[in-house]
Amino acid sequence: MDTLDESRYFHLLTTNHEPSDTEVLELRKIIAQREVFLAHLDARITELQHIPYFLIERRTLEHQLLTLYRGIISPIRRLPHDVLIEIFLHTRNWKPDTFRMRDMEAIPVALSTPLLWSSIRSCYNDPAHLGFSALYDERLPAWSARTGTYSPLDATFEGPNIRTSLAQSLAAPLSRIAPLVHRVRTLSLRGVIDCLPNGSYDALEMLRVADVRFDYSTGTSISTPSLRRIGFYRELIHFAFIPWRRLTHIYINVGLLVPSVFLRIVRQSTALVRLDVTCLMMKPDPDMEWNRAVMDTERFGLPYLEMLCLGNDELIYCLLPHLILPVLTHLRLTCYSAPMYYALQSRWSFELRSFAFRNGRMEESELLDLLLRTPSLTDVR
16 A cells, blocks of 8 residues: 555545545545455454464363373383282282283282282182182182292181081081191181191181181191180180190180180180180089189289280189289279279289270279279279
């Protein structure tokens, strides 16, 4: 556009002078030129307005691709093996037919880590699970191979309940773990099982027995040098291989106990740190008179016992008069008997810190007397 042509008419832009006919013709040409130029600018503006949207869409796509590439090398995709093993330990499902992993890199780690396969369980106590149990036993050799040669094992075998018809036809087989008995760290048995394999259970630290039935005569060559904890449920079985003098923890929750047998077991267990018993005492016991006075020569000490839990009043009157407990710190009883407690305390002034009883009530005077006699107490409930 020629600006010199327009300069002749600048005076008309700021005044009210009337243009001549010749000037009108020239002005029409100028207006037409201006309209063309303005249309060109509008077209350019419209074109440029689409560029930001294109750039925004392109940026969004690039950001998404960048995020995907970053994810490939992120720490969560390249976990150290020890972290991966800890994740498996907290999320694993021990059923062999449901143990699944989608990460192909994680599978070799899992298969080569004995700790992940160190828990063995066989369940025969439900007819609905018999198919699974048979399948499990077929896979047991492969499962056992993955445990390596040194990793301690936790084994659980649940046979049919002794009170069901299934108990007569099927027992949980333990014979398949015979080559592994030296590595079993905890062993839990329930129901009817075929037999307990002979051998030296060198690593066995904890034995749980719940309503078990099997041929005890087959276990005559069993040794448990490391056994320290044992638990009985429903029935106390006096296995010949139990090293009572080395046990530190005994848990008993059974129906009936013969007082003389129970006292004989406790007397042998001189290394006890915790004793937890709930049962009823069988009366009368031919080996001892019920509620008779206990002679000093009949008392015995448990020099390491720190926690004593008795879940029945009869247990309290049967056991406490026989005990000398120099390091007792926690006492759990079903009821409080001031004479019984004072007699126990008089035999050795232990520093009891916690005392709880479930039933009955304690008078205010009894509580104050208890606190005066036992200044070490910090918890009474």
